[in-house]
Amino acid sequence: MRRFRTCRRGILVGLLLMGLASCVSAGPDGAAESHKVFVVRHAExxxxxxxxxxxxxxxxxxxxxxxLVDQNIEAIWSSDTTRTRNTAQPLADRLGLVVMTYDPFDLDALAALLKSQRHNALVVGHSNTIAETVTALGADAGAPVGDDEFDRLYTVEITPDAAVAAIAQYGPEAGLR
Structure with a gap:
């Protein structure tokens, strides 16, 4: 009987912790306290x-x-060029989203919008704008993007207090130049 009570108490504590975790992960209005912005350069x-x-x-x-199809992306942004739109379109098609355009000369405005919307998004840009986009979001972009580099994927985790970027490579032949 004592084992049953201990087990039951453990289950109750576990459920309580799960409930508390769900309160921590959402703000008072139910919105997520953190979200991700994925930033890539257009493909080759x-x-x-x-x-x-x-x-x-x-x-x-x-x-x-x-x-990215399973990353709960709700918005896809592209500069107004064929190569960036073509890079974004396969994901947009799978998710049933429209690719929206942004001004690559006003990345601060894009970053402010992405921070305020508080949902996961993809931004497709250029070798000379993706690091600046990450910086505008408040994260460290690391080394400059090379003109021959098409496989860098930034994942910027944005919380109310900070933004942190992780860098990965993706795609066929990722990392091969």
């Missing part, structure tokens, strides 16, 4: 002024969609 591109993706770039865009 063809030559030209507003080029399409190469076959490898298309494969990378599909790999990005595979990777």
């Amino acid at each position: 591109k063809q030559a030209g002024s507003d080029p399409q993706l190469t076959a490898l770039g298309q494969a990378r865009a599909e790999a990005l969609a595979d990777l």
Whole structure:
């Protein structure tokens, strides 16, 4: 009988802790206290002024969609170029979302919007804007992005008090240059 009480008490304590954890993970209005913004450069591109993706770039865009489809993304942002939209579109198609455009010359405005919306989002930019986007979100972007680097994936975790970026590689041939 004593074992049963101890087990029952353990179950009750476990349920209580789970309930408290759910209170900590959501704010007073029920919104999540933290959210993630995924930031990537467009995938490999063809030559030209507003080029399409190469076959490898298309494969990378599909790999990005595979990777992020289960991340509860509610918004997808792209600069207004063919290569960035084509990188974002496979995930948008899978999630039934519209790719929205942002001004790459006003990253502070984009960052303010992403912070205030408090939901997971994807931002597709360029080699000269993705690190700046991460910095505008309040996180350390690390080393500059090389012009030949297409596989860097920033995951920026945003809380009310801070933003922290993790850097990973994704896609076919990730890390190979």
